[in-house]
Amino acid sequence: xxxxxxxxxxxxxxxxxxxxxxxxxxxxxxxxxxxxxxxxxxxxxxxxxxxxxxxxxxxxxxxxxxxxxxxxxxxxxxxxxxxxxxxxxxxxxxxxxxxxxxxxxxxxxxxxxxxxxxxxxxxxxxxxxxxxxxxxxxxxxxxxxxxxxxxxxxxxxxxxxxxxxxxxxxxxxxxxxxxxxxxxxxxxxxxxxxxxxxxxxxxxxxxxxxxxxxxxxxxxxxxxxxxxxxxxxxxxxxxxxxxxxxxxxxxxxxxxxxxxxxxxxxxxxxxxxxxx
Amino acid sequence: xxxxxxxxxxxxxxxxxxxxxxxxxxxxxxxxxxxxxxxxxxxxxxxxxxxxxxxxxxxxxxxxxxxxxxxxxxxxx
Numbered sequence: 001x002x003x004x005x006x007x008x009x010x011x012x013x014x015x016x017x018x019x020x021x022x023x024x025x026x027x028x029x030x031x032x033x034x035x036x037x038x039x040x041x042x043x044x045x046x047x048x049x050x051x052x053x054x055x056x057x058x059x060x061x062x063x064x065x066x067x068x069x070x071x072x073x074x075x076x077x078x079x080x081x082x083x084x085x086x087x088x089x090x091x092x093x094x095x096x097x098x099x100x101x102x103x104x105x106x107x108x109x110x111x112x113x114x115x116x117x118x119x120x121x122x123x124x125x126x127x128x129x130x131x132x133x134x135x136x137x138x139x140x141x142x143x144x145x146x147x148x149x150x151x152x153x154x155x156x157x158x159x160x161x162x163x164x165x166x167x168x169x170x171x172x173x174x175x176x177x178x179x180x181x182x183x184x185x186x187x188x189x190x191x192x193x194x195x196x197x198x199x200x201x202x203x204x205x206x207x208x209x210x211x212x213x214x215x216x217x218x219x220x221x222x223x224x225x226x227x228x229x230x231x232x233x234x235x236x237x238x239x240x241x242x243x244x245x246x247x248x249x250x251x252x253x254x255x256x257x258x259x260x261x262x263x264x265x266x267x268x269x270x271x272x273x274x275x276x
Numbered sequence: 277x278x279x280x281x282x283x284x285x286x287x288x289x290x291x292x293x294x295x296x297x298x299x300x301x302x303x304x305x306x307x308x309x310x311x312x313x314x315x316x317x318x319x320x321x322x323x324x325x326x327x328x329x330x331x332x333x334x335x336x337x338x339x340x341x342x343x344x345x346x347x348x349x350x351x352x353x
Contacts, residue, residue: 162308191339206321206334207314210342211307233310247310 003144003270012142012149020261023274024152027260028132031154034175035130038168040156043131045113048104053116056238059108062196062204068106068136068149074098106136110153111252118159119239123248126160128168132257145262146223152257157250159236160243165251169228172253176217176226183275185219185267192216192227219263226255280327280353284345287323291316302345312342324352 005020016024032042048070054060060067073083073096083097107113110133118127132154139147158168173189180187192214199205208214213231216224229252235241236248243249268274281302289295292311299311306312312320320342325332332352341351 200334203318204314206337207307207317209334209337210317210339212339232307232313234314 001144001265001270003265006144008144012139012147014144014148014258016261019272020265023264023272024257024261026276027255027257027264028152028154030179031156031255032130034172035128035156037175038128038156038158038172040128040130043114043117043129045107045110045117045131045133047107047134049107049112049116051103051105053112054105054108057112057234059112062202063108063194064197066108066137066139066195068108068138069102070104070106071096071102072100074100106150107133108135108137109155109254110135111155111157111254114155114157114159115235115239115241115250118241121241123159123241123243126158126164126168126243128156128158130154130156145258145265148258151259154255154257155252157252159241159248159250161246162232162249165230165249169230169251169253173215173228176253180217185263187217187219187225187263188221189215189228190218190224192224219259220266223259223262224256225259225263226253228253277349277353280349281345283327284323284348287320288312288345291319300345304344306342306344317342324348328352 003020005016005018007015007017009015035042051060073080076098079098086097087095089095110131113133114129114131132152134150135153136150138149142148156172158165160168191212193199193205193208194214196202196205213229215228217226219225231250231252233247233249235250236243236246241248241250264274285300288300288306288311295311300306300309304311321332321334338351340347342348
């Protein structure tokens with residue numbers, strides 16, 4: 001599909017401009033309005049996430065196939081000299097000499113930063129935060145706007161009690177339902193699971209089968225454009241976030257902005273006008 | 277069946293030393309109460325297989341089967 005304002009790059013990323021970029025900004029403004037309804041503070045976290053943060057939730061064993069790691073050359077002069085004296089790039093691939101230890105990961109999901117940010121906090125009421133980040137997920141194949149190596153994710157996160165997280169997801173889903181009904185976007189919520197590596201060997205996958213905690217808003221029966229996620233006390237325990245003496249419960253709703261763009265251009269046309 | 281329920285109750289208490297006296301009841305929401313976490317779910321499955329003396333295919337597990345002792349009994353015994 002030829003979409004004005006979209007330039008697709010061979011490395012699984014897109015360039016947005018013009019009306020399509022304006023639509024992306026408008027959509028994010030809508031998501032921010034929902035966040036504001038919960039009184040959520042907006043946070044802008046960096047692109048890199050310390051590997052030690054993801055290690056706390058055993059992320060690397062669960063999702064190694066998704067990881068994108070920022071690699072740096074070992075800073076020793078001799079190593080750098082060997083790098084420059086050879087052919088640094090061959091057929092588009094960097095030929096590194098010795099690498100420095102890799103201590104960070106490019107953000108795979110926006111909300112992970114939130115739990116690290118709140119580590120050690122003692123809360124006496126519900127807390128709502130929102131954040132948007134460029135997220136990176138290595139995939140076997142990429143599709144413009146729908147499956148990209150890097151993409152934009154807006155999330156709204158609730159940290160509180162079990163009841164508060166349930167109520168949050170119910171209210172947030174209802175907001176989204178009202179919006180998509182008003183604009184006539186054909187979507188439906190469907191039960192989903194996270195893309196675990198070797199799922200049959202992963203107890204978290206087994207748990208998601210018996211206790212569905214993830215639901216996706218699927219456009220046209222094929223493309224998930226948002227998801228709701230109930231984490232129970234998974235992050236509260238891992239990051240020592242406490243609510244009223246107990247490990248805090250968390251939940252989030254996530255919006256894949258490029259995927260919303262894809263849904264809009266497929267349903268309303270590539271040139272607009274798109275619903276306001 | 278009461279033996280099965282008592283065995284399941286004992287399993288939950290063994291894995292959760294802080295469970296209040298009298299808990300879990302047959303209808304207690306085990307996952308909501310965090311008496312059953314993802315770290316324990318595979319162990320519980322093995323325990324159920326041992327109790328019923330028959331294997332359980334993990335791929336056949338349906339939502340809600342571990343929600344409470346009542347639900348476990350209804351699904352596996």
